[in-house]
Amino acid sequence: MSSNVIIKNAVKKYGDFKAVNHIDLDINQGEFFTLLGPSGCGKTTLLRMIAGFNSIDEGQIFFGDILLNNVDAHKRDIGMVFQNYAIFPHLTVEENVAYGLKAKKVPKEQIRIRVQEALEQVQIEKLRTRKPSELSGGQQQRVALARAFVIEPQILLMDEPLSNLDAKLRVQMRTVIKKLQRRLGITTIYVTHDQEEALAISDRIAVMKDGQIMQIDSPEKIYKKPQNTFIAGFIGVSNFIECDIMKADKNYDISISKDYSVNMPLNKNYTGKGIISARPEQLSFSEEGIPGRIVLSTFLGDFVEYEVLLNTGQTVRLNEYTKDESQVKPDEKEVHVTLDTNRISVYDSEKEEVIS
Amino acid sequence: MKRLIKLDFWFWVKIGVVATLVLFLIYPFSSLIYRSFFSAKTGQLSLANYFRFFEKPYYYRTLFRSLFVSGTATVTTVVIGVPMAYLMTRYNVLGKKIMHILIIMSLMSPPFIGAYSWIMLFGRAGVVTKFFAGLGITLPTIYGKLGIIMVFTFKLFPYVYLYTSGAMSSIDRSLEEAAENLGSNKIRRLLTISLPVVMPSIAAGAVMVFMTSLADFGTPMLMGEGYTVLPVLVYNEYMSEMGGNANLASALSVIIVVCSMSVLLVQKYFVSKKNYVMTAMRPPVEEQVHGLKRFFITLPVLLVVGMGIIPQAVVLITSFIKTDFTGFIGGFSLGSYETIAKRLGTNIRNTYVFSIIAIVIIVLLGILISYIVVRQRGKAGAILDLLIMFPYVIPGAVLGISLIVAFNKPPLLLTGTAAIMVVAFVVRKLPYTVRSGSAFLQQMDQSIEEASINLGVSPMKTFFTVTARLMAPGIMSGAILSWITCINELSSSVMLYGGKTSTIAVAIYTEIVRNSYGTAAALASILTVTTAVSLLIFLKISKGKVSVV
Numbered sequence: 001m002s003s004n005v006i007i008k009n010a011v012k013k014y015g016d017f018k019a020v021n022h023i024d025l026d027i028n029q030g031e032f033f034t035l036l037g038p039s040g041c042g043k044t045t046l047l048r049m050i051a052g053f054n055s056i057d058e059g060q061i062f063f064g065d066i067l068l069n070n071v072d073a074h075k076r077d078i079g080m081v082f083q084n085y086a087i088f089p090h091l092t093v094e095e096n097v098a099y100g101l102k103a104k105k106v107p108k109e110q111i112r113i114r115v116q117e118a119l120e121q122v123q124i125e126k127l128r129t130r131k132p133s134e135l136s137g138g139q140q141q142r143v144a145l146a147r148a149f150v151i152e153p154q155i156l157l158m159d160e161p162l163s164n165l166d167a168k169l170r171v172q173m174r175t176v177i178k179k180l181q182r183r184l185g186i187t188t189i190y191v192t193h194d195q196e197e198a199l200a201i202s203d204r205i206a207v208m209k210d211g212q213i214m215q216i217d218s219p220e221k222i223y224k225k226p227q228n229t230f231i232a233g234f235i236g237v238s239n240f241i242e243c244d245i246m247k248a249d250k251n252y253d254i255s256i257s258k259d260y261s262v263n264m265p266l267n268k269n270y271t272g273k274g275i276i277s278a279r280p281e282q283l284s285f286s287e288e289g290i291p292g293r294i295v296l297s298t299f300l301g302d303f304v305e306y307e308v309l310l311n312t313g314q315t316v317r318l319n320e321y322t323k324d325e326s327q328v329k330p331d332e333k334e335v336h337v338t339l340d341t342n343r344i345s346v347y348d349s350e351k352e353e354v355i356s
Numbered sequence: 357m358k359r360l361i362k363l364d365f366w367f368w369v370k371i372g373v374v375a376t377l378v379l380f381l382i383y384p385f386s387s388l389i390y391r392s393f394f395s396a397k398t399g400q401l402s403l404a405n406y407f408r409f410f411e412k413p414y415y416y417r418t419l420f421r422s423l424f425v426s427g428t429a430t431v432t433t434v435v436i437g438v439p440m441a442y443l444m445t446r447y448n449v450l451g452k453k454i455m456h457i458l459i460i461m462s463l464m465s466p467p468f469i470g471a472y473s474w475i476m477l478f479g480r481a482g483v484v485t486k487f488f489a490g491l492g493i494t495l496p497t498i499y500g501k502l503g504i505i506m507v508f509t510f511k512l513f514p515y516v517y518l519y520t521s522g523a524m525s526s527i528d529r530s531l532e533e534a535a536e537n538l539g540s541n542k543i544r545r546l547l548t549i550s551l552p553v554v555m556p557s558i559a560a561g562a563v564m565v566f567m568t569s570l571a572d573f574g575t576p577m578l579m580g581e582g583y584t585v586l587p588v589l590v591y592n593e594y595m596s597e598m599g600g601n602a603n604l605a606s607a608l609s610v611i612i613v614v615c616s617m618s619v620l621l622v623q624k625y626f627v628s629k630k631n632y633v634m635t636a637m638r639p640p641v642e643e644q645v646h647g648l649k650r651f652f653i654t655l656p657v658l659l660v661v662g663m664g665i666i667p668q669a670v671v672l673i674t675s676f677i678k679t680d681f682t683g684f685i686g687g688f689s690l691g692s693y694e695t696i697a698k699r700l701g702t703n704i705r706n707t708y709v710f711s712i713i714a715i716v717i718i719v720l721l722g723i724l725i726s727y728i729v730v731r732q733r734g735k736a737g738a739i740l741d742l743l744i745m746f747p748y749v750i751p752g753a754v755l756g757i758s759l760i761v762a763f764n765k766p767p768l769l770l771t772g773t774a775a776i777m778v779v780a781f782v783v784r785k786l787p788y789t790v791r792s793g794s795a796f797l798q799q800m801d802q803s804i805e806e807a808s809i810n811l812g813v814s815p816m817k818t819f820f821t822v823t824a825r826l827m828a829p830g831i832m833s834g835a836i837l838s839w840i841t842c843i844n845e846l847s848s849s850v851m852l853y854g855g856k857t858s859t860i861a862v863a864i865y866t867e868i869v870r871n872s873y874g875t876a877a878a879l880a881s882i883l884t885v886t887t888a889v890s891l892l893i894f895l896k897i898s899k900g901k902v903s904v905v
Contacts, residue, residue: 100811
């Protein structure tokens with residue numbers, strides 16, 4: 001039976017440097033939970049603390065109500081898929097998958113059946129007698145997966161499991177992993193630096209930076225309402241536009257240039273310098289708006305990507321979908337750009353935290 | 357909540373391993389240093405031994421001689437080894453694989469059979485000397501510095517060759533192509549790109565030559581005659597029938613170690629500044645030459661390899677020649693082998709028994725030490741990493757004296773026992789196994805061990821079932837090198853052997869001293885054949901992944 005994971009105030013120190021800096025997490029049973037962040041943000045360190053390969057310098061980690069801090073790594077009952085797969089090179093596919101079951105002293109007949117089932121789940125039953133050196137990267141990945149979940153662990157950890165595969169295989173394996181996780185209903189913690197992968201695969205994402213968690217939310221919310229400018233820049237593409245915020249009756253006047261300002265509500269009382277984050281699809285051309293000139297238009301099939309130089313001196317990216325607008329606008333064309341005030345996010349300049 | 361020290365399996369292993377090395381390496385060597393500061397006459401703490409060394413020309417001249425022969429041999433081996441490496445890596449030299457194996461053979465052969473064979477050929481009664489004397493030509497004498505340098509050159513050039521060719525075949529092709537593309541011709545490319553890039557490797561090989569020749573005892577002992585070098589002086593001072601002076605011998609030992617250590621440190625200092633680590637995506641191509649050109653490229657290689665391998669051939673041939681008390685009398689016979697079977701059976705048995713025991717211990721220690729050094733890091737790892745370099749700079753004769761000085765009284769009275777011979781083997785030859793084991797382990801990703809632990813196997817069991825299993829080829833290859841050098845070990849054994857613990861190498865030495873060349877040749881043949889067979893097994897197991905140097 002898979003378990004929920006509670007992390008309280010976890011810290012990992014290397015000298016004075018805190019690689020994991022007071023992290024709290026509450027991961028639900030059966031959830032596909034992703035730790036996402038740039039390299040060096042502490043995500044793998046945290047994962048290895050859960051696995052038992054890094055010590056927990058402060059705080060606690062629980063599976064259900066069992067405190068894990070002083071449980072040895074080999075007694076934690078966790079499945080793990082390593083970045084480089086870590087397939088035992090001297091064992092066959094079958095022996096690799098059976099390894100954990102043997103360690104648990106599962107009866108031989110049981111082992112045979114469960115290995116067979118696991119290999120079928122990841123569709124490599126035909127490769128059972130092969131040695132790892134005779135497998136492709138994708139096949140090794142499947143062995144690593146089967147080996148990790150066949151022991152029916154409390155939770156499954158995955159450390160950038162797709163980063164060594166080519167782009168096409170990565171997308172394919174992503175689907176395999178997601179479907180498998182749904183079918184087994186096993187609590188999974190997944191580490192990646194690839195924001196697209198995280199959006200595609202997760203139930204919830206924790207975005208990490210400098211050993212701390214910036215935001216925990218569903219992929220949709222993380223994309224649509226990034227809690228600070230770091231997340232807005234890290235997930236997807238954002239145009240950051242400077243603005244001045246002034247109180248105007250119930251709402252706020254947000255002025256971007258002399259000629260253009262928008263009126264919208266904010267969640268917090270704030271006046272002064274601000275930053276707007278607008279996705280390329282949250283900008284559009286119209287009769288009025290910020291004046292500018294198209295620098296480069298790139299036709300990409302389902303949409304056209306425009307680089308527009310605004311008269312504020314800033315260059316922004318704007319996407320126009322071909323199903324909405326069939327005409328590709330030529331370079332050098334004078335245009336006006338408006339913002340979708342229902343969708344954009346506004347941040348204060350000081351703390352770079354969301355206020356809209 | 358934080359456990360400061362884990363009292364687990366590895367904790368005890370670290371304690372055990374470090375304690376073993378401290379007892380058999382640090383303690384003896386410190387005893388030696390301590391001893392060197394005591395005056396033999398007064399028994400007081402003093403610098404008398406060192407003053408005596410630097411006052412009397414008889415003593416300090418040996419240091420200059422040692423530095424001279426080692427320095428010259430270093431230059432000659434570079435002059436021979438580097439072009440050899442270039443030809444062998446860049447051209448389709450005829451019989452390349454066999455040449456390569458023969459070069460390794462000449463490095464791995466017993467150190468003093470070179471001396472023996474050159475005496476057989478060019479000595480006073482040598483075959484070649486007699487031949488030229490018949491023609492009325494007198495050859496320059498082989499005894500003294502010329503002979504020593506010659507033997508060192510052809511025995512030790514493989515160090516330079518192996519280091520350099522290793523580096524040359526890992527230069528990415530694009531590097532030279534870029535130079536060519538920028539308008540450099542072949543010679544300019546060699547001088548401005550290829551050679552500077554492999555310079556650190558050449559230096560590493562040269563330092564090995566210098567240290568090995570500085571430490572060698574057998575060759576100068578047999579060929580030096582009046583030309584006494586430092587290790588021979590150490591031996592004489594210690595063994596002298598007038599009642600040797602262990603304190604002076606200790607001081608001399610310290611001087612040798614200081615010399616080789618400073619050379620090593622200077623090299624490390626420069627290498628750390630200039631280290632071009634490369635993994636060749638596209639190794640350099642081997643130029644295909646044909647006909648006469650191929651012949652002229654193969655010829656120098658063949659000559660050098662021939663010179664290197666002559667000792668083995670001479671030994672094998674002379675072992676089958678009939679002898680009596682006057683020397684070789686012509687005609688073939690198995691007489692020499694019958695003699696050694698009758699008289700020296702113990703030596704043969706000792707050699708193999710001691711070496712096998714030593715290898716078992718070396719393998720065990722080697723696995724554990726490699727693992728601690730590579731995986732556990734930390735303080736114990738750093739200490740072991742340093743300790744394991746030590747035997748490289750301590751010449752065998754010096755280690756021999758250290759062990760005697762340290763273990764000549766109860767509670768650890770080991771002098772004259774088989775145990776002290778085995779201890780010397782283990783301490784001196786362990787580095788080969790550790791180096792090869794840790795090289796293997798470094799290439800092995802740690803996550804493989806973590807995967808096993810993660811699947812519920814305890815770290816200790818994981819070590820024995822996964823890690824040790826995967827390290828096996830590296831450990832085995834290293835162990836064979838340790839084995840080869842064990843059976844051929846002379847310099848420490850000659851200090852440590854007692855009536856019942858003599859080995860083949862010691863017997864060869866004493867037989868040559870007694871002018872009993874036939875039996876010496878037969879004994880040397882046994883070692884040579886064992887070495888050759890072991891080396892072939894090594895090449896098979898290591899598959900080129902483990903270097904012999």
